[in-house]
Amino acid sequence: MTHAGLKVSHKVTAKLINGGDAEAVVAVMLAANPSAVVKDYGSYLSLENEGPLFFNLADIGEELGRKYDVPAFLTILASYTGQIDVQDDTVSIAEIAG
Amino acid sequence: MSMQITRAYDRVKAIDWEPSYIGKDQKYVESTRFFLKGLKPVDPFKTFLREYFKMEQEKENRHYSVLEASSRLHSGPPDARWMESMKFILSNLATVEYAAGRQMGRMARSVAPMELRQGYMMQMLDEMRHTQLEMNNIRQNMRTWEDPAGYDIALRGAGNNVGAGLFRAMIEDVTTCDPVETSIGLQIFIETAYSNVFFVGMSAAAAAHGDNTLASTLLTIQSDESRHMANGWATLVTLLQDDRNIPLVQQALDKWSWRTHVSFGLANALSQDYFTKNRTESAKEAAMRWVYDEFFGGFYQKLERYGIKPPPRMEEQIAELDNLSHSAAVYVFGAWPFFYHRADPMTAADMDWLEKKYPGWHGRFGWFWDSYAKCTDPNDRAIVLKELGGLPNFCEVCQRPLIFPTPQAHSGRSRVHAGKNHIFCSAGCEEIFVNDPIHYQVGKSFYDLYHGCTLAEVVEHMGYIRDDGRTLMGQPLLRQNRMWTVDDLRRCDYVVQRPAPPPPADDVKPVQETAGGAAH
Numbered sequence: 001m002t003h004a005g006l007k008v009s010h011k012v013t014a015k016l017i018n019g020g021d022a023e024a025v026v027a028v029m030l031a032a033n034p035s036a037v038v039k040d041y042g043s044y045l046s047l048e049n050e051g052p053l054f055f056n057l058a059d060i061g062e063e064l065g066r067k068y069d070v071p072a073f074l075t076i077l078a079s080y081t082g083q084i085d086v087q088d089d090t091v092s093i094a095e096i097a098g
Numbered sequence: 099m100s101m102q103i104t105r106a107y108d109r110v111k112a113i114d115w116e117p118s119y120i121g122k123d124q125k126y127v128e129s130t131r132f133f134l135k136g137l138k139p140v141d142p143f144k145t146f147l148r149e150y151f152k153m154e155q156e157k158e159n160r161h162y163s164v165l166e167a168s169s170r171l172h173s174g175p176p177d178a179r180w181m182e183s184m185k186f187i188l189s190n191l192a193t194v195e196y197a198a199g200r201q202m203g204r205m206a207r208s209v210a211p212m213e214l215r216q217g218y219m220m221q222m223l224d225e226m227r228h229t230q231l232e233m234n235n236i237r238q239n240m241r242t243w244e245d246p247a248g249y250d251i252a253l254r255g256a257g258n259n260v261g262a263g264l265f266r267a268m269i270e271d272v273t274t275c276d277p278v279e280t281s282i283g284l285q286i287f288i289e290t291a292y293s294n295v296f297f298v299g300m301s302a303a304a305a306a307h308g309d310n311t312l313a314s315t316l317l318t319i320q321s322d323e324s325r326h327m328a329n330g331w332a333t334l335v336t337l338l339q340d341d342r343n344i345p346l347v348q349q350a351l352d353k354w355s356w357r358t359h360v361s362f363g364l365a366n367a368l369s370q371d372y373f374t375k376n377r378t379e380s381a382k383e384a385a386m387r388w389v390y391d392e393f394f395g396g397f398y399q400k401l402e403r404y405g406i407k408p409p410p411r412m413e414e415q416i417a418e419l420d421n422l423s424h425s426a427a428v429y430v431f432g433a434w435p436f437f438y439h440r441a442d443p444m445t446a447a448d449m450d451w452l453e454k455k456y457p458g459w460h461g462r463f464g465w466f467w468d469s470y471a472k473c474t475d476p477n478d479r480a481i482v483l484k485e486l487g488g489l490p491n492f493c494e495v496c497q498r499p500l501i502f503p504t505p506q507a508h509s510g511r512s513r514v515h516a517g518k519n520h521i522f523c524s525a526g527c528e529e530i531f532v533n534d535p536i537h538y539q540v541g542k543s544f545y546d547l548y549h550g551c552t553l554a555e556v557v558e559h560m561g562y563i564r565d566d567g568r569t570l571m572g573q574p575l576l577r578q579n580r581m582w583t584v585d586d587l588r589r590c591d592y593v594v595q596r597p598a599p600p601p602p603a604d605d606v607k608p609v610q611e612t613a614g615g616a617a618h
């Protein structure tokens with residue numbers, strides 16, 4: 001059920017502080033999620049998907065060529081849209097269950 | 099890391115205890131009207147201190163490397179319009195963040211179940227960090243910007259400036275409302291819905307105006323905000339486990355939707371449209387993207403399954419976006435002697451952009467900029483504030499002047515409560531007052547302090563005078579043959595007068611008190 005004016009959005013986003021880490025995150029995520037798009041706002045990148053974003057820190061570490069963990073990822077996660085879940089080696093952002 | 103986050107989190111949870119040496123009444127100093135007993139909270143971040151400090155250390159290292167690099171690289175001076183406007187914005191941010199820290203301490207102390215308390219405690223530390231980052235940014239600007247005047251009195255300005263009253267009223271409302279409602283005001287509306295527009299969206303504007311220091315400050319701050327948004331979400335869904343909380347949550351959502359629109363929403367709009375020069379999207383476009391698409395569409399709408407309805411004034415909020423930044427600009431530019439930065443008025447190019455983004459802008463607001471242009475030279479002894487009829491009344495809920503949606507057709511109104519007349523900017527604010535009048539009894543208003551004083555006396559009392567003892571901090575232009583002094587103000591012969599109160603309106607009815615829950 002939707003009301004006038006309350007348009008439902010299924011978009012999940014992650015806003016990443018622009019830099020080398022963010023570029024590696026985006027490269028891994030775009031390869032794994034063909035439907036995802038990235039918008040470059042200069043100071044930050046907005047990774048957007050009509051579906052969940054599942055960040056595997058080991059894969060990102062592989063791309064970066066160094067160990068990468070949850071605290072390191074959260075350092076560049078400026079903001080997000082959706083529901084976040086932080087686990088040991090993964091961070092996921094999914095649409096809030098409606 | 100020696101132990102997995104999830105296991106360590108469970109272990110830490112198991113060592114929580116209730117003190118035996120004081121009773122619950124002594125431990126929980128404030129009560130709430132929300133029902134909290136038996137709720138099962140969730141903490142999506144499961145952060146605890148060791149990881150927290152490691153992460154924050156890394157953020158600081160990155161941020162200070164940016165500051166280091168930018169002072170080494172001398173990439174040229176940042177844009178003057180932006181740097182001057184940030185005197186007003188940064189001073190207010192620092193005090194808002196500090197208050198947010200106080201609010202988290204109060205929530206942790208008053209109401210928080212353990213899983214949420216942990217998140218609130220870390221947020222409290224974050225907010226202290228944010229205040230320090232912003233104070234350091236002010237200090238950096240004071241050392242590097244061509245005109246430090248205004249940055250040097252930033253906290254004083256946030257404390258006594260009439261425009262800063264918007265921020266003070268907003269954040270004091272969050273501090274003094276029901277401690278569970280604080281989460282809805284701060285974490286849901288201020289942080290999830292509105293802070294992104296400024297801290298993420300405007301970081302791009304900061305960079306586009308050559309202000310890499312602030313771009314980095316805003317983004318490193320907002321990376322903590324990710325956890326604060328999660329605190330808000332966790333608190334909200336925890337509350338909604340008990341059906342008796344639904345009407346209480348709805349009432350708080352209705353209030354804060356309007357309350358944040360008229361405060362943080364206004365500041366975002368003003369900054370995006372009038373404190374920038376190298377513009378991309380308009381304030382309205384930014385609000386539609388961040389607030390109405392991502393927040394209301396991607397977050398708020400999902401609460402419908404709990405029986406939560408859209409806020410009743412949402413359409414009105416969206417409609418106001420056509421005028422919000424422009425009317426705010428009439429106030430902030432029109433009352434320039436009451437501020438502590440040099441104003442940079444709209445050029446022909448700015449006006450073309452405004453007309454393009456807001457069709458009809460010239461017809462609605464062109465008159466103001468025409469008058470403004472005639473009152474910038476101190477030798478003419480004309481002050482735009484006086485030409486426009488003086489300062490208007492202020493809303494006793496949000497402290498907006500009564501010029502919204504537009505100065506010509508504003509929605510200001512009066513209401514008598516307990517034998518005293520009260521003034522509001524809109525039906526939304528009047529309704530907030532009617533639901534909780536005791537909360538909005540003001541001590542001394544601007545007119546209680548300054549009615550009958552000359553403009554020069556007010557500015558001197560506020561302390562917005564430069565080191566030479568006579569030149570004003572606020573100026574109507576960035577560059578001029580000579581700057582305005584307090585003697586110029588005297589020659590303009592302007593006395594602050596309390597305006598007549600607006601007539602009452604009849605579109606707000608007292609609502610039934612919603613019965614609240616006993617604390618704990």
Ligand SMILES: [Fe+2]
Pocket residue numbers: 195198224225228319
């Ligand atoms: Fe903050």
Ligand SMILES: [Fe+2]
Pocket residue numbers: 198225289322323326
């Ligand atoms: Fe925050």
Ligand SMILES: [Zn+2]
Pocket residue numbers: 360493494495496497498522523524527
């Ligand atoms: Zn108001």
